[in-house]
Amino acid sequence: MENVFDLTGKVAVVTGASSGLGADAALAYAEAGADVAVLARRVEKLETVKADIEKTGRKAIAVPCDVTDEESVKTAMQTVLDTFGHIDILLNNAGVAVRGGVDSMSVEDWDKSFNTNVKGIFLASKYVVPQMKERGYGKIVNIASVNAVIADKGDMFIRHSYNSSKAAVLGLTKGMAASYAQYGITVNAIGPALFETEMTGGTLFKSEKFLAGYNMMNPAGRPGKKGELNGTVLYFSSDASSYVQGQFIIVDGGGSIV
Template identity: 85%
Template structure:
């Protein structure tokens, strides 16, 4: 049977690739045959991921990029095109989670969430979509969150700007999907629940009380483990999902069901 998940000959760009789910996805792309461009602000961390990917034998570059800054994104994408000559897959993974409710957070923190989580996807896509349209092929995967549709249930971890910015990612995904399907481009979103990463290990995973409550409310009884998001990422990035468009796939152990 044809391997629908084979990415040989493809070039994947991963934003927020310096750690966590982004780094895991980048390695999964390489193991599936793709060459990879790693984008993030922390180049030293990117180089660590780059070293791991080089062990697979795939070509990989690390490019410093701030997804909230248009010139930075434009320059980074030019570097990718100059190196590989193509971009077939764009994983918009860069994101932040700022704590606070609308009655307590600052405007600056609110804007920071939307600049990274939504504007970052807009800018990265802005400099990739024209190429994909010309080529007649592209796979764009946006990392949203289960919290786009499920509110945080514990006061200690209220994150209203995170909830709303991730909901905006789903809306942007649907709009892009409808507009670009005719060009052979699929655009879909993933909604992870709690996974241990650099962003969560210093906050959510440090609270035994929170973890106990989370596990009690989640049908799987646990957070996601490292690598458990990769299957969904590869599915939406490969020809296995050639007729899947504008979808929001939640990866949460069933948490959104309760």
């Protein structure tokens, strides 16, 4: 039987790849056979991810990129194309979570969420989609959040700009999916819940009270573990999902169903 998850010969681009879920996904792509371009602002951390990928025998490049800046994104994507010749997979993973409600947060913090979480996907896709259309093939995976469809009332979780920007990612995913399916491009989204990453490790995972409550309410009884998002990432990035378009899979241990 053909291995529909095999990415041999494919080129994947991962934004926000310097740590956490992005770094994990980049390595998973390499282990599935793809060459990988890792993009982020922190080049020194990217070099570590690049070295890990190269240990698998796949090619990798580390490219500095600020997804909120058009020239930075344009230059980064051109570097990838100059190096590998094409891009098959785009994982839009770069994101931020800014705390605060509409009654207290600054306009600057509101804009920071939307510039990274939504504009970042727009810009990265803007400079990848044209060559995907020309080649008649492409896989775009947008990292949204379970908080695109559910919200929390606790003070620690008041993140109105995060809720709304991640919900916007779902709207963008559907729009792109409907428009680009005719060109052989699939566009889908993933909604992770709580995973221990650089973003959450210094905040949520430091609160024993929060973790106890989370574990009690979640059917799986725990947060996500390292690598547990990769299966969904590979599904949407491979030919296993060739007829799946504009969909949203939540990876949360069942937290959103109770």
